[in-house]
Amino acid sequence: MRWKLVFKITIVLCCSHQLQAKSQDVHFQSKMPANWLTTTPVTTESLELKLMRLILAQSSELTPHFHQVNFTKASELTRTQADSCMASILKNPKRQAEFIFSRPLSAIEGLKLYLPKDSKLHTKLQSKLKLWGGQVRLRELLLTEPDFVVGLDLERSYGADLDLLLKEKVIRRSLYFKQSGAQIAQLWPMLQQHRVSAVLEYPFMLATTDATLLQGYGVAEAELLQLAYFACNKSETGQAIIDKLNQSIAALAGTQAYLDLHLEAVPAERRQEFIQNYNKLMLGKIN
Structure with missing residues (x-):
């Protein structure tokens, strides 16, 4: 009888463990x-x-x-x-x-700087790209173009290098932070309402907006992947x-x-x- 009891207890414990693992x-x-x-x-x-x-x-x-x-x-x-x-x-x-x-x-894919396709800033930005090797140097852009304002999510990390850059006091005057709340892609309305010149965003997030209205540029300080x-x-x-x-x-x-x-x-x-x-x-x- 004793071995039967031990056997039953073993089965119960085993089954209990499996149920616990599944829940x-x-x-x-x-x-x-x-x-x-x-x-x-x-x-x-x-x-x-x-x-x-x-x-x-x-x-x-x-x-x-x-x-x-x-x-x-x-x-x-x-x-x-x-x-x-x-x-x-x-x-x-x-x-x-x-x-x-x-x-x-x-x-x-790493962050890109997105502007509306009808933005008047494209000409100025594209002329700088020739000097920058085809990618936006965000720090240099914000230091030399005081009217250029970038929209950002207040609660997001943009990667180690960019996070440090975005904390610089001399840079923050050109940044507009938005509290993200509980919804995804709250930056796009800021762009559509012309409250900012551009937004930093990941290409895959374009699924949440009309990508045909935007033009993106690679950012030198962002990670490739x-x-x-x-x-x-x-x-x-x-x-x-x-x-x-x-x-x-x-x-x-x-x-x-x-x-x-x-x-x-x-x-x-x-x-x-x-x-x-x-x-x-x-x-x-x-x-």
């Missing part, structure tokens, strides 16, 4: 509404959301919940709640001290969530379908170079 709640402090994952995707859905759908579908051991908050609140909740995470976050030293990061979930990550609470629970997300990303990142989603936002003439950088940064492959 790990993760609360994403995000820009997406609570029902985002269960709704039909819109045709203009951004790359980060398309990738998240694939990753979470692959992550059968996670039960995701979404809370629509701005970045400041999302950071606070992720720092203080063991089962909280954020998605599509850039790394910087401050954030690495506060959160646990996953392996990169996406690699996107920007990696984004999941960031979770610094705890055993947060690490367990990251481990599960990493398993899903590892299973997907090398697939053609995952790469194809990235390539949708990359012009044909830049795709070969993008693929080489993608393989190196996302898969650790060096040709």
Whole structure:
């Protein structure tokens, strides 16, 4: 009888562990509404959301919940709640001290400076590009053109080098920061209303606006390819969530379908170079 009892307890404990593993709640402090994952995707859905759908579908051991908050609140909740995470976050030293990061979930073309196509500033900007080797030198532009105002998201990181540049007192007089709130791509109305001369944005975000109305320029201070990550609470629970997300990303990142989603936002003439950088940064492959 005793061995039967031990056997039954073992089965119960084993099954209990499996059930627990399949029901790990993760609360994403995000820009997406609570029902985002269960709704039909819109045709203009951004790359980060398309990738998240694939990753979470692959992550059968996670039960995701979404809370629509701005970045400041999302950071606070992720720092203080063991089962909280954020998605599509850039790394910087401050954030690495506060959160646990996953392996990169996406690699996107670097920031560009976007102006309306009908802007009178194109002629002046294009004449400078001849001296700058084809890319905008943002610092030099803002120091020499006092009437040029760039729109930025107050809560976003633009990469380590640009974040430092944008904090310079002499530069900030030419910057217009907007609180992003809970919605994506709040910079475009600023441009349409002529409150700013240009905005710094990622090419893949053009899916949320009418790209035919804009013209983009490469920025010398921006990274050619920007990696984004999941960031979770610094705890055993947060690490367990990251481990599960990493398993899903590892299973997907090398697939053609995952790469194809990235390539949708990359012009044909830049795709070969993008693929080489993608393989190196996302898969650790060096040709």
